[in-house]
Amino acid sequence: MVEIQILEKSDDYMRFIVSGVNVPFVNALRRIMITEIPTMAIDEVVFLENSSILNDEILAHRMGFVPIKTDLDSYSLPEECKCESEFGCNLCRVNLTLEVEADEKSMTVYSGELKSENPDIVPVSDKIPIVKLAPEQRLKFEAYARLGKGTKHAKWQPVSMCTYMHLPEVKIDPKKCNACGECVRVCPEHIFVKSPDGIKTQNELKCTLCMDCADACPQNPPAVDVTWDKNAFIFKIESTGALPVERIVLEAVKILENKVKDFSNQLKKG
C-alpha cells in the first residue's frame, strides 16, 4: 500500500516520505514534474525600442526565464486551444508590456516593471534584474506568455528542484561498537551522538548515505551499518513559484494516471 508522510510543506517547497513504491514509479513522477506539467512563460517578445547594451535576442531569452504565476484552470495550451490560431487568443496567451527610460542616472530594470493584462499572471518576484540602463537609454517591448511544457524548453519547468532518495536506515551493532566516537566526528550531518550508553543516532532522515561513518569505524566489519529501504523514498520538490508545489504533485499524478489509462486502452484495441 502506498503511504505518504509529509515532513515539510510550504507554498514553494515540500519534502515527504513515500513508501510502498519502487524506483520506476518515483522516477516517472519526477520526470513528469520536470517536463510535462504545463507552466506559463514568456514565449515571444516584440521590441518597439531597445537602446540598452543587451541586444533583443538576449533580452528575449532572459524574459523567457522569468518565472510567471500560472493559472492552469483558466488557460489552455496553445496546441489544445479552441482558437486554433498561431497568434493565440485570450484563453491561451497573456500580454505583458514594459516601458522604461533612464533619466540622468543609470538604473536597473526589474521584473516588477512588467505590466500584465491579467493581474493574476505576473512575475513570481518583482526583483529579478532584467537589464541595466545607462542615462537616456530606453526599453519598450510587448511580451506574450503562453503555457508550455519542460520537454520543449527549460523555461516551462515548474520546479527548480525535484529529487528523491532512498529512505536511509542507520544501525549500530552494540556488540561490535566500543564507542570510540569516530563516526560522531566524521558524519557531516551529525547523525551520531555519544551518550553514557554508547553511540546513539538522531535525525536519521538527514543521512545522505555517504558511508563516511562506516569507512571511519575502526572495527572490521564496521559496527555501523548504513542501508536503505528499497521501497521508501524521501522526495524533495521546490517550485519556481509558478505553481503551488502541491498542485505540481497532483498534476503529475493525474498525467501519470492518464498515460496508464491510454496505454491500457491501446492494448485492448490491439
Ligand SMILES: [Zn+2]
Ligand atoms: Zn487560443
